Every structure is written in C-alpha cells, then in structure tokens.
Amino acid sequence: MDTVDTIVIGAGVVGLAVAAQLSKKQANVLIIDKNAAFGEETSSRNSEVIHAGIYYPQNSLKAQFCVDGKHALYDYCRQRNIPFKQTGKLLVAQNPDEEAYLQQILDKATANGVDDLTWQSHGELKKTYPELSSSAALLSPSTGIIDVHTYMQSLLAEVEQNDGFFVARTRMLTAEKTDKGFIVTLDSQGESIRLFCRYLINSAGLHSETVAKNISGMPARHIPRLHWCRGHYFSYSGKSPFDKLIYPVPEQNAVGLGIHATLDMGGQLRFGPDTEYIDELNYAVADNLKPKFIRQIKRYFPNLSSEKLQPAYSGIRPKLQGSQDSFKDFVIQNEDIHGVSGLINLFGIESPGLTASLSIARHVGEQLDLM
Incomplete structure (x- = not known):
C-alpha cells in the first residue's frame, strides 16, 4: 500500500x-x-472579493481569520504577482434607520480590529458618485478584489x-x-x-x-x-459608474449581504448574489430573477438600465446557517x-x-x- x-x-x-x-x-x-x-x-x-472583516461578531473565527487573512492575502498577492485591486467598498444606507445600522457596523468593525472605516455624508457621496443613491455610507478602503x-x-x-x-x-x-x-x-x-x-x-x-x-x-x-445556498449573479454591459464595490445595508439576520455591485479584474460591473436555499446542486440562473435584481439594485443605482442587465452565473455555499437561523x-x-x-x-x-x-x-x- x-x-x-x-x-x-x-x-x-x-x-x-x-x-x-x-x-x-x-x-x-x-x-x-x-x-x-x-x-x-x-x-x-463567487464575487472574488477580499473582505475587510467588518460584519462578523467579535472573537468569532470568521472575524479573526478574515482580518488576519486579509493582510496575509494582500502580502501573498504582492509577493507572487497575483492580480488584485484594493478597490475599496462603500456600504450604503438609504434612511436614518439604516444609518443607525451603519453606526453599529462601525462599532463592530472597530471591535474586530478594522480601524480604517470612514463615514461618508450624503453631500460627499453625491459629489463623488453622482449615480449613487445613498443618504450616507461607510467607506472600507481595505476591501478589494482578486483573480481567484x-x-x-x-x-x-x-x-x-x-x-x-x-x-x-x-x-x-x-x-x-x-x-x-x-x-x-x-x-x-x-x-x-x-x-x-x-x-x-x-x-x-x-x-x-x-x-x-x-x-x-x-x-x-x-x-x-450543511445547507446549500445558491446565489445568482447578473452582469452589466457598458462602463461601470462606480470604481468601488457598492454594498447595501444587509437586512437584519439575513443569510447574505444583499445584492451588491462588484467589479472583476477587467472592470466589468456585476451584481449579486441573492440567496436561495436548495436541495440539489444546480447552477441555473432563471430569467424570472431579473425583476427582483432590478428592484433591489435600483435602491442604490436608480439609473440602472435594465436592458444592460443579463444573467451571468451562480454559486453555491455550504452554510451551517439555515434560512431561519442566526x-x-x-x-x-x-x-x-x-x-x-x-x-x-x-x-x-x-x-x-x-x-x-x-x-x-x-x-x-x-x-x-x-x-
């Protein structure tokens, strides 16, 4: 043997x-x-995102490994010439209730050792990102993307x-x-x-x-x-109006982070993922998902051109969290x-x-x- x-x-x-x-x-x-x-x-x-470590409960493995792993991954990419971009991310709120949630996120990030988040006012956002609808946002400069x-x-x-x-x-x-x-x-x-x-x-x-x-x-x-959770992605043709990743405020106790806007290494804009618990491995992206995507994306990108939005791909995560779990x-x-x-x-x-x-x-x- x-x-x-x-x-x-x-x-x-x-x-x-x-x-x-x-x-x-x-x-x-x-x-x-x-x-x-x-x-x-x-x-x-997946989204090919290098996360900052801002969402997870203090002292959780996800928080510890994400914050430590982020620095290690950026160093690894530099040492071995792996394509990446430290694009930054905007976590955007639409109203005072969501702004209050941003403050909670800021406090949680600080507890996790992420001390580089900065508050962006409505005026600052409107000047820099005229296509973005948001009452306020948190800027995470250490978020990025990688050629996985x-x-x-x-x-x-x-x-x-x-x-x-x-x-x-x-x-x-x-x-x-x-x-x-x-x-x-x-x-x-x-x-x-x-x-x-x-x-x-x-x-x-x-x-x-x-x-x-x-x-x-x-x-x-x-x-x-394990619970299999499928997330769908849609691509967007044409030039992206954003040079940063755009994340909406996630719903309380949500299983995902909401349908967000990300960029690939070529600058192509894409949106996703949503969340759908499934019982068998199937990567299909149904056409009837498009109205839901349009509705959620237009909360922060009201000038979205729906004809430029097309089904792209899906991914499946092995989640321990069921659809009704914390x-x-x-x-x-x-x-x-x-x-x-x-x-x-x-x-x-x-x-x-x-x-x-x-x-x-x-x-x-x-x-x-x-x-």
Missing part, C-alpha cells in the same frame, strides 16, 4: 491553501478532488514545488482509522485505490458532511448539517473535539473563506503541530 503524509480532500481555495501550508513541513501532500480540475465549485463561483483562479494556481504550484501533488476526478469512499493514521479508499476515475496517510484533512466544502460520515470513528454528533461561525474540528487523531474537519467554510484562506491554513497547521 502506498503511503503519503497527508491527504487533503477538496481542491477549493481553502483546501489548496491548507495543502500549501502543510507541504512546507511534509514531503508528500496529496490533494484530491472529485471534479476535473481544482476550484470548480464554490471557489470559482491565478491565486489557486499559485497555491497548487507551491504544493508541487514542495513535492506534493494533485489528483483530479478522485473521491474518497472511506477512511479507516488505524493506530498510526488512516487507510483511505479512493475512487480515481473508476479505479479503486487504497492509500495510507498520517493526517486527513476534510476540506470538501459542499460535500464535507458526506465525507465526514464516511470516516470510521467520526462521531455523528460532531457532524453538523449567525453560524466556521467549524474547524481537531482531535480535541471529535476524538479522532490526525483528522481535521472544516465545515461551513463559506464567505469570508477566500479572504481567510491563508489564516485558516495556518490554523490547521497549528492544530497538527506542523508549524
């Missing part, structure tokens, strides 16, 4: 970041993914430089716990393969719940239920939680998972004493 040090299940941005981190200390890290290439699910179907595909390519290159490797079209069937590690049975393009590894990382994103259920000795009580944090489990030595489970790694990816990777390394 062939042996590797670590098997990382899932070649999304977080799985790749974890593999890159562990490969610095180990000779042979194997990443597997059931798809034909890396990053084909949640990691390639190039970032993932760089992480994989780092793994391969450290003698690790990636195998596509491969899924884990079972993992049997032994005294020294795991015997893992894989289906690789129809061929059954058994490997031994010392460490097993469940970073399967949308499928992490299923993977955990196929690991012997993993207590069922520590496997949370905030749910990342869940990252080690032996101290589930009792299985050498196993790390990552559940509910949705936004801000991209921003937090390098920080999450360091945390996993620390959990395994591989830093």
Whole structure:
C-alpha cells in the first residue's frame, strides 16, 4: 500500500491553501478532488472579493481569520504577482434607520480590529458618485478584489514545488482509522485505490458532511448539517459608474449581504448574489430573477438600465446557517473535539473563506503541530 503524509480532500481555495501550508513541513501532500480540475465549485463561483472583516461578531473565527487573512492575502498577492485591486467598498444606507445600522457596523468593525472605516455624508457621496443613491455610507478602503483562479494556481504550484501533488476526478469512499493514521479508499476515475496517510484533512466544502460520515470513528454528533445556498449573479454591459464595490445595508439576520455591485479584474460591473436555499446542486440562473435584481439594485443605482442587465452565473455555499437561523461561525474540528487523531474537519467554510484562506491554513497547521 502506498503511503503519503497527508491527504487533503477538496481542491477549493481553502483546501489548496491548507495543502500549501502543510507541504512546507511534509514531503508528500496529496490533494484530491472529485471534479476535473481544482476550484470548480464554490471557489470559482463567487464575487472574488477580499473582505475587510467588518460584519462578523467579535472573537468569532470568521472575524479573526478574515482580518488576519486579509493582510496575509494582500502580502501573498504582492509577493507572487497575483492580480488584485484594493478597490475599496462603500456600504450604503438609504434612511436614518439604516444609518443607525451603519453606526453599529462601525462599532463592530472597530471591535474586530478594522480601524480604517470612514463615514461618508450624503453631500460627499453625491459629489463623488453622482449615480449613487445613498443618504450616507461607510467607506472600507481595505476591501478589494482578486483573480481567484491565478491565486489557486499559485497555491497548487507551491504544493508541487514542495513535492506534493494533485489528483483530479478522485473521491474518497472511506477512511479507516488505524493506530498510526488512516487507510483511505479512493475512487480515481473508476479505479479503486487504497492509500495510507498520517493526517486527513476534510476540506470538501459542499460535500464535507458526506465525507465526514464516511470516516470510521467520526462521531455523528460532531457532524453538523450543511445547507446549500445558491446565489445568482447578473452582469452589466457598458462602463461601470462606480470604481468601488457598492454594498447595501444587509437586512437584519439575513443569510447574505444583499445584492451588491462588484467589479472583476477587467472592470466589468456585476451584481449579486441573492440567496436561495436548495436541495440539489444546480447552477441555473432563471430569467424570472431579473425583476427582483432590478428592484433591489435600483435602491442604490436608480439609473440602472435594465436592458444592460443579463444573467451571468451562480454559486453555491455550504452554510451551517439555515434560512431561519442566526449567525453560524466556521467549524474547524481537531482531535480535541471529535476524538479522532490526525483528522481535521472544516465545515461551513463559506464567505469570508477566500479572504481567510491563508489564516485558516495556518490554523490547521497549528492544530497538527506542523508549524
């Protein structure tokens, strides 16, 4: 039976970041993914935003990893020539009630260590962004965008430089716990393969719940239920009236941040995502979503030209938060939680998972004493 040090299940941005981190200390890290290439699910179907860390409850993993990960990600991009833009973001209010919520956001951001937000008055906004409808806004200068595909390519290159490797079209069937590690049975393009590894990382994103259920000795009580939440995006043709990202004030206890305006690396304007809980993986974008998008976008962009708005793509997040639930944090489990030595489970790694990816990777390394 062939042996590797670590098997990382899932070649999304977080799985790749974890593999890159562990490969610095180990000779042979194997990443597997059931798809034909890396990053084909949640990691390639998002807004590509580097978040500042302003929304999340103080001391939550999302807050800690987002703020720390943001700085690490900008540094990584500069060091490895990964395309990014620190565009900044405007979080806009439309009335006094929403302005009061902005103040709460400002206080929360400060508690999280984000101290660069500035208040923008109606007059300032009207002068700088005449197309924007807003009574006031918060400017977040450390928010940005990134070329996620190039970032993932760089992480994989780092793994391969450290003698690790990636195998596509491969899924884990079972993992049997032994005294020294795991015997893992894989289906690789129809061929059954058994490997031994010392460490097993469940970073399967949308499928992490299923993977955990196929690991012997993993207590069922520590496997949370995942909710698949689809978000749709619409593209906008023509020149963007904004050079910053525009976010509306999110609804209280909302599962998303509202339909916001983002830019890609080429300056193309797009809007999304909305939120829709689903029971099966389906990336369709229905035409009848357009009126809802128009209605919500026109709250802050009243001159939106509806004929320039077209369906683009959708993404699906693995949320721990159900449609009626309050905030749910990342869940990252080690032996101290589930009792299985050498196993790390990552559940509910949705936004801000991209921003937090390098920080999450360091945390996993620390959990395994591989830093």
